[in-house]
Amino acid sequence: MSTTILLWSLLASQLMLAAAMACAAYRILVGPRAQDRVLGVDAIYVCGMLLILTFGIRNGSMIYFEAALVIALLGFVSTAALAKFLMRGEVIE
């Protein structure tokens, strides 16, 4: 019984995280300015990391944790680099 509830709520939370990624993707596509798109990229990285963690819980495997850690690292580095580019790219224009 409780396992059924857990499986359904896993499915529901995966759907919610996918919807969250769709919202962030909307912000990336629509913009309107470059900093809004970068904010969307940051949000999509976080949602992707959480989605991978829920997959890890569903499969009962800890391999997913490493993938989530890598995604978190990549998300931080890429957003920081993009934000830095927004400041410096403007100077050159």
Add this chain to the structure above:
Amino acid sequence: MSGLHDLPAWAALAIAFLLLLGSGLTLLGTIGLVRFKTFYERVHAPTLGTTGGAGAILIASMLCFSVLQSRPVLHELLITVFVTVTTPVTLMLLARAAIYRDRTEKADSVDTLVGDRGVNDGEHSARR
């Protein structure tokens, strides 16, 4: 679907609740990302996912593996610490980039909002 059937009922229910709470908060944050009108409002939206959302899902994951392996599995703490330390850094960098771009393009969109009690009164009247 291997180990989930071995979970006791209380753990399964707690994990289900935490998962729904965390993903709900993350979804609300990104809905805010879509709904809010200006960039400075949108900066607040993802923090909902990185504090409440990530916190709840990571606790759920820790609980799940700790109960399954009947020993404390705490390595999700690393992601928690990492996310809470790095999100402010990226958001601060983004806010500063945005304020810099606003100042160079529209000259004073931020400074008119701040009003006469600006951060650097003397300085940016000279910059304009």
Add this chain to the structure above:
Amino acid sequence: MRRLLPYPLLTASLIVMWLLLNSFSLGHLILGTIIALVASLSMAALQPDKPRIRKWHKIPVLIGRVLVDIYHSNVAVAGLVLSGGRRERRPGFVVIPLTLRDRTGLAVLACIVTATPGTAWVEYHADNGRLLIHVLDLVDRDAWIETIQTRYEQLLREIFE
């Protein structure tokens, strides 16, 4: 001792991180200690000034306050998103004069302000100590200045200065 352990906090947290990533055993403890020692020694070559924490016992108070505030502001911002356009929202910037000068303290304050939903750190000017933050629902400007100054700045000054 001081030359071997220039950054005791960094070394300790690196060892803990190593043990969390791998499972706990004597071999991993020794390997992690060696790696942490080498890393903190190479860190010493990069950055000569180090943060000084004066009152350790205040740190749990700070963490507790931050967790409570994160909880409250999560609820508040979730409510704001759900209410959508029905209620008038007044986002705005607040300028806060700070007396905290310690760089580590300022960094911790920046993390706290940005990590709580609803407030975001925008700009800080080191020469006059003025901080610009953006608040999602600005009801009372002076209440926010009061909150940051008494709730966090005072505590951070006690810890770091």
